[in-house]
Amino acid sequence: MIPGIQHRCIFLLIVAGWLATGKASTCNETLVDTVTNDKLTASSKLGDWVSVEKSRLSSGNGWMPEDTDNNPWIQVDFEQPLTVKAIVTKGSGNVGDKYVEKYMVTYSNTTSTWITVTNGTSKEFTANSDTTTAVINNLPDPIVARYIRLYPTECRKYCILRFDVIGCRASECSKNMVDNVTDDKLTASSSKTRDGFINPDMAKLSSNGWSPNSIDTYPWIQVDFGRHIAIKGVVSMGSGIGLNAYVKEYRVNYSSTTSNWRTVVDAEFQLHTFTANTDPTTPVTNYLPSPIVARYVRILPTNFYFYISLRFDVIGCEASPATSTVVGATQLADTTFKPTLFNSTQVGFCTCICTETNDSMTPQKVQARIETIVQNLTVSKKKTSKYLRSKTSAQDSRPEVVYVGSVAIVILCMFASLIVLPDLYTLLRFIYGMLKCKEK
Ligand SMILES: *[C@@H]1O[C@H](CO)[C@@H](O)[C@H](O)[C@H]1NC(C)=O
Numbered sequence: 001m002i003p004g005i006q007h008r009c010i011f012l013l014i015v016a017g018w019l020a021t022g023k024a025s026t027c028n029e030t031l032v033d034t035v036t037n038d039k040l041t042a043s044s045k046l047g048d049w050v051s052v053e054k055s056r057l058s059s060g061n062g063w064m065p066e067d068t069d070n071n072p073w074i075q076v077d078f079e080q081p082l083t084v085k086a087i088v089t090k091g092s093g094n095v096g097d098k099y100v101e102k103y104m105v106t107y108s109n110t111t112s113t114w115i116t117v118t119n120g121t122s123k124e125f126t127a128n129s130d131t132t133t134a135v136i137n138n139l140p141d142p143i144v145a146r147y148i149r150l151y152p153t154e155c156r157k158y159c160i161l162r163f164d165v166i167g168c169r170a171s172e173c174s175k176n177m178v179d180n181v182t183d184d185k186l187t188a189s190s191s192k193t194r195d196g197f198i199n200p201d202m203a204k205l206s207s208n209g210w211s212p213n214s215i216d217t218y219p220w221i222q223v224d225f226g227r228h229i230a231i232k233g234v235v236s237m238g239s240g241i242g243l244n245a246y247v248k249e250y251r252v253n254y255s256s257t258t259s260n261w262r263t264v265v266d267a268e269f270q271l272h273t274f275t276a277n278t279d280p281t282t283p284v285t286n287y288l289p290s291p292i293v294a295r296y297v298r299i300l301p302t303n304f305y306f307y308i309s310l311r312f313d314v315i316g317c318e319a320s321p322a323t324s325t326v327v328g329a330t331q332l333a334d335t336t337f338k339p340t341l342f343n344s345t346q347v348g349f350c351t352c353i354c355t356e357t358n359d360s361m362t363p364q365k366v367q368a369r370i371e372t373i374v375q376n377l378t379v380s381k382k383k384t385s386k387y388l389r390s391k392t393s394a395q396d397s398r399p400e401v402v403y404v405g406s407v408a409i410v411i412l413c414m415f416a417s418l419i420v421l422p423d424l425y426t427l428l429r430f431i432y433g434m435l436k437c438k439e440k
């Protein structure tokens, strides 16, 4: 073992846990402020002086639809789903006594189907009663959506509106990654080739669904992202052509090379089977027990209804600049994680190169933290005491070795290319899981 390697591994884990834990957010940003004008659209505008870009709270005029527009709306596209908690509106700053008194809110991820926010029985929110006061309407429950639309339903003289949306980016790493690849990056063990109808490139969420050849006993579908990406989850749907066929369970393989496949495992290091769809049309999102970094991802349907018909996407983000591959397992909460903490280029083998350091974490602090964590772990002594005793009698009596043991450290290293542990609890579970694993 390379001297000091265990320190660095643990250091990384601690820093990762630390960074993730400290990331409490109030989720109260004004989100329209963060998008460019081209992300704002509307059903119509009376003129350029009241066009959509005038709808920002900071603008004077406000947006105004055409007189003849019977169902006016204004929309913002955030490009990815994010969390919205409230809507804030104002009337016109410059155009006299005109404002929106009531509006409806709808939201969507696709623009093809919209959901209306309801507050009890009412779909309308009470908005402004003068031109200058910002009125904040909290949504009954926070929503997660890419598109938000406001429909003014009652207006004072004219429907002039300035608005913003209060919330936060749901996660920095929640993009639909397959959506963006070219069709030739999707390949499969086999395909029903009838009419070229159900080929692998049909596996995108927006398409018809991929089906393997019916004699294929070990079907899989693969996406090659062309580079390493960070992966948090998989979303799946069944047939897109109206047939009642879908995948009920699948496993996920991933790799850097197409030859060295690994299967996503659960917290007990067992191959993880994801429970997927129960109808063809409802998207089901499964988060991986821990985030991975990989170039190739394979979905292996293991159980299906009627026949295998799969549409899917991979939820994640760019993993650059550091590339790493992650094995191991912890529960991944749906929190932001930073996929740049590790630089481990070999699959499943920890090279433990720290790409980020945090000067405020002195070695003493790190050591103290490790000790607390390990102490807390050993509270449930039953599971670990045997192991600790055997290590105490070993000739190597450096404290950190007594605590965790060099073999455990090797395992730790193997799993240390974990991108981030979402919180301290997860970190504890992770280390605990490893101690348990070592015992076996
Ligand atoms: C969000 O909350 C913080 C702290 O509570 C506050 O300082 C900030 O002004 C709030 N931002 C908005 C847009 O309400």
Ligand SMILES: *[C@@H]1O[C@H](CO)[C@@H](O)[C@H](O)[C@H]1NC(C)=O
Residues within 6 Å of the ligand: 081, 107, 108, 109, 115, 144, 145, 146, 285
């Ligand atoms: C949009 O997608 C996000 C993440 O995939 C999901 O949490 C949310 O429920 C979706 N919203 C709608 C309206 O479908």
Ligand SMILES: *[C@@H]1O[C@H](CO)[C@@H](O)[C@H](O)[C@H]1NC(C)=O
Residues within 6 Å of the ligand: 119, 120, 124, 125, 126, 137, 138, 139
């Ligand atoms: C929602 O409804 C409740 C009671 O019906 C009302 O008190 C509240 O103001 C409404 N909220 C909004 C945002 O309209």
Ligand SMILES: *[C@@H]1O[C@H](CO)[C@@H](O)[C@H](O)[C@H]1NC(C)=O
Residues within 6 Å of the ligand: 175, 176, 177, 180
């Ligand atoms: C999709 O690809 C384009 C161009 O390659 C890139 O600019 C964009 O950021 C990508 N989007 C996602 C979600 O990866």
Ligand SMILES: *[C@@H]1O[C@H](CO)[C@@H](O)[C@H](O)[C@H]1NC(C)=O
Residues within 6 Å of the ligand: 220, 253, 261, 262, 263, 298, 300
């Ligand atoms: C999936 O990964 C396992 C290793 O866990 C490997 O044995 C198997 O061949 C892989 N299957 C496919 C279809 O990639």
Ligand SMILES: *[C@@H]1O[C@H](CO)[C@@H](O)[C@H](O)[C@H]1NC(C)=O
Residues within 6 Å of the ligand: 321, 322, 323, 343, 344, 353, 355
């Ligand atoms: C990762 O480490 C390797 C080996 O030290 C180095 O060549 C490479 O530049 C590093 N990558 C990043 C992104 O830091």
Ligand SMILES: *[C@@H]1O[C@H](CO)[C@@H](O)[C@H](O)[C@H]1NC(C)=O
Residues within 6 Å of the ligand: 357, 358, 359, 360, 361
């Ligand atoms: C270092 O840790 C402190 C908390 O101790 C945090 O506020 C700071 O942002 C961290 N710095 C970096 C570069 O991560």
Ligand SMILES: *[C@@H]1O[C@H](CO)[C@@H](O)[C@H](O)[C@H]1NC(C)=O
Residues within 6 Å of the ligand: 369, 372, 373, 376, 424
């Ligand atoms: C250890 O346990 C104590 C009390 O049970 C708790 O206050 C402390 O936060 C725990 N430390 C860690 C690092 O989990």
